[in-house]
Amino acid sequence: MTQQFLRAGCVLALAAACGAAQAQQAGTFSVRAGFTRIMPQTKSGDLSEPSFPHTHVDVGADTALTGGINYMLTDHWALDLPVGLPFQHSFYGDGAIAGVGKLGQTKVVPATLFAQYRFGEAQAALRPYLGLGVTYSKFFKNRSTAALTAVTGGSPANPTTAHIDNKWGFTAQVGFVWNFSERWFLDVAYYKSFLKTTAHLSSGQSIGMRLNPNVVAVGVGYRF
Template identity: 30%
Template structure:
């Protein structure tokens, strides 16, 4: 009996740690999300294109499991703010955006698995606002068109307790915009990778 006691305890612990991503479940994730642009644009000066720096903010997702393996997720975040620069000119603008996205997801493994990797595909709508010219474009109008495009993700959930779990996910978003300035309009692909590390709760 003494020899069986540790096995029984481990078995009970693992059973209580089963992650309930099953049909009908609703869960939220909250954490930090870092947007890392992979930008390219029309030439601004010579061979120089627009350059966009990364930013990290608070990210939140809300998910619903349609079946034990198929779910839907909505992504929201606090506004991301990026510096826009040109190699020969330095910082020329600052812009904020929100990237709400809707994803259909497929979760691998069983509903009670302690680790649930998943993939997703869906749509992203990026809303740009608070555009402001800087440096050579200070006190001039700078505007970015909103963007609608595809999105994809990979991620994994790892059980922490009956309701809590840890998450890591990587998103790709197809973001294309026209940057309107007083010196011209520049077609720009931002196409960022977004890494999110979060903690989730299952209801």
């Protein structure tokens, strides 16, 4: 009886591997859905005058529902386009104004197109990959708080607002795909984006920021 179970297990494992082989060849198209967390590693410059010396900002993390579209150009090379809802990041006082709290918030859509290289044979169920992509970050729906108005010398009748420059950057990626059936798979990835931008205030001041976020993305996908 034990030998029969072992034989059955081997047959199932072989069938799963064969199914995975069919699912990972050149010309395969897939979609996925899950979530992504963006964690900025902020280093800001000084707020331009008039301001206290060493007036900096920090940027909080956010998680959003995301997904992606992937196309296998060959058995190893793929194009990957993450998609999803906008991320919302809050800005906080740092440096000389570390105690003032939240200064504002913004929404951002980081649009990235990756070229990926997947290791291992096409029939492998588990395939690590490396990716490199170009990212365009669009900031919109900027909101400011009374704390920002106070820091910049404004008034309730004339509150300070902010505009953030949209910027290009690049993103490196490492991850893996686990094909747990012929069609379904799990995709887990870590990104490192390199991004600099500048916030311009209605008071005439500005502040440069190097965001360089760490990003973690997890998704469950279906391969056609």
